[in-house]
Amino acid sequence: MVISEKKNPLVGSMTVPGDKSISHRSVMLAALANGTTTIEGFLTGEDCLSTIDAFRKMGIQINQSGTCVTVHGKGMYGLQQAIEPINLGNSGTTTRLLLGILAGTPHHYCLYGDESLSVRPMDRVTIPLTEMGATFDGNDQGRLLPLSVRGRKLQAIEYTLPVNSAQVKSAILLAGLFAKGTTKVIEPVQTRDHTERLLKAFGATVNKTGDTIAIEGNQTLHGIHIEVPGDLSSAAFFLCAAAMKQDSNITMKDIGLNPTRTGVIDVLQRMGATIEVHVTRYIGDEPVGDIHVQGSRLHGITIDGEDIPRLIDELPIIALVASQAEGTTVIKDAEELRYKETDRIQAVVDTLSNMGVTIKGTKDGMVITGQTTLLRGGEYDSYKDHRIGMMIAIASLCTNEAITLTNHECINISYPTFFTDFNELAQ
Numbered sequence: 295m296v297i298s299e300k301k302n303p304l305v306g307s308m309t310v311p312g313d314k315s316i317s318h319r320s321v322m323l324a325a326l327a328n329g330t331t332t333i334e335g336f337l338t339g340e341d342c343l344s345t346i347d348a349f350r351k352m353g354i355q356i357n358q359s360g361t362c363v364t365v366h367g368k369g370m371y372g373l374q375q376a377i378e379p380i381n382l383g384n385s386g387t388t389t390r391l392l393l394g395i396l397a398g399t400p401h402h403y404c405l406y407g408d409e410s411l412s413v414r415p416m417d418r419v420t421i422p423l424t425e426m427g428a429t430f431d432g433n434d435q436g437r438l439l440p441l442s443v444r445g446r447k448l449q450a451i452e453y454t455l456p457v458n459s460a461q462v463k464s465a466i467l468l469a470g471l472f473a474k475g476t477t478k479v480i481e482p483v484q485t486r487d488h489t490e491r492l493l494k495a496f497g498a499t500v501n502k503t504g505d506t507i508a509i510e511g512n513q514t515l516h517g518i519h520i521e522v523p524g525d526l527s528s529a530a531f532f533l534c535a536a537a538m539k540q541d542s543n544i545t546m547k548d549i550g551l552n553p554t555r556t557g558v559i560d561v562l563q564r565m566g567a568t569i570e571v572h573v574t575r576y577i578g579d580e581p582v583g584d585i586h587v588q589g590s591r592l593h594g595i596t597i598d599g600e601d602i603p604r605l606i607d608e609l610p611i612i613a614l615v616a617s618q619a620e621g622t623t624v625i626k627d628a629e630e631l632r633y634k635e636t637d638r639i640q641a642v643v644d645t646l647s648n649m650g651v652t653i654k655g656t657k658d659g660m661v662i663t664g665q666t667t668l669l670r671g672g673e674y675d676s677y678k679d680h681r682i683g684m685m686i687a688i689a690s691l692c693t694n695e696a697i698t699l700t701n702h703e704c705i706n707i708s709y710p711t712f713f714t715d716f717n718e719l720a721q
């Protein structure tokens with residue numbers, strides 16, 4: 295796909311499709327609940343459709359009409375044996391959270407995914423789930439998909455997360471729902487807490503004391519109505535674009551503002567952006583609101599430590615912003631980026647270097663030296679990674695040449711209307 299250089303600033307106001315993390319979890323918990331759950335604003339990106347598809351294969355009736363989804367839950371032990379292996383496509387969240395649920399069922403399932411998902415580490419969840427009593431077998435000594443999981447009666451564990459991952463935390467908490475005793479997950483650095491908030495909305499008791507989250511086994515969930523807010527990780531592409539493009543002035547409306555996700559807003563502020571946030575309402579326990587950004591002169595900063603889980607998926611677009619800022623931006627403590635849809639440190643460094651940016655990869659991050667206002671156009675590949683694809687598309691605001699983006703279809707994973715929305719804001 296050819297994306298012509300975009301000279302105009304971003305102007306206007308819009309919302310973005312539903313939050314990916316909340317959409318996945320809504321369907322999962324709804325399937326385990328007694329009664330019907332209705333979901334409004336569901337993300338129809340391919341990853342979330344993989345979640346719907348997986349639960350249908352396990353006998354859950356799910357009706358989907360655009361962004362409205364109705365799930366007919368069958369209770370904690372209502373999942374059926376699937377008669378065929380389950381394809382989880384490109385979705386790490388579906389796979390890891392599902393492994394937590396399947397660990398507690400009395401069945402045997404086989405899971406597989408696409409080329410990218412097949413090389414992403416699954417031992418980070420199978421190790422604690424094995425400790426709880428489930429058994430797994432899979433490629434590379436059970437570290438990779440395809441994986442088979444045999445659920446068992448589980449025993450609660452106390453587990454300190456060795457990686458700062460909401461997916462690992464969630465897998466253990468979901469397994470904890472099936473376990474005998476109280477499961478405790480200790481997270482040294484706070485990660486997104488949508489699972490905890492949604493579990494409570496479905497009627498479960500989850501307690502957090504300090505950095506420890508505790509969940510009692512043998513609880514019952516009840517169907518509810520859920521409104522999914524706009525995905526801040528999708529909105530981030532335009533927030534970043536507007537912040538770095540002179541004369542831009544945009545408002546992203548009805549966006550999820552859960553503080554475990556808002557790192558990108560803090561970072562733009564720290565870089566000097568003019569950005570205002572208004573919480574307009576709460577959907578369940580999740581704050582939702584509008585974000586207003588104007589194009590500003592930006593400067594480099596250091597992003598590390600507790601910042602990282604709060605903006606992990608935004609780091610590729612933040613790296614592009616850093617190329618437009620004066621001075622040096624250092625990103626540290628982000629080795630997790632190497633285990634996403636692609637090695638995102640390598641992908642960002644290679645892509646931005648080819649565009650003419652001074653950027654160096656490190657073991658756990660990157661160092662970007664600005665300011666390179668005019669990037670080189672030409673042909674760039676998304677690495678079949680939606681977030682890299684969107685970063686390349688946004689770079690069309692910083693060049694005088696056309697950009698040819700190959701493998702752009704992957705953007706449908708998380709943001710199917712990305713190009714329409716981008717063209718509307720950057721007319």
Ligand SMILES: O=C(O)C1=C[C@@H](OP(=O)(O)O)[C@@H](O)[C@H](O)C1
Nearest residue numbers: 315387458459460461462606607
């Ligand atoms: O729990 C979630 O919904 C997610 C957690 C993050 O992954 P990790 O938990 O692996 O950091 C994030 O990168 C992913 O896009 C969604």
Ligand SMILES: C=C(OP(=O)(O)O)C(=O)O
Nearest residue numbers: 384385386387388607634
């Ligand atoms: C890493 C991502 O998702 P997942 O882990 O669910 O594939 C992402 O959306 O950037």
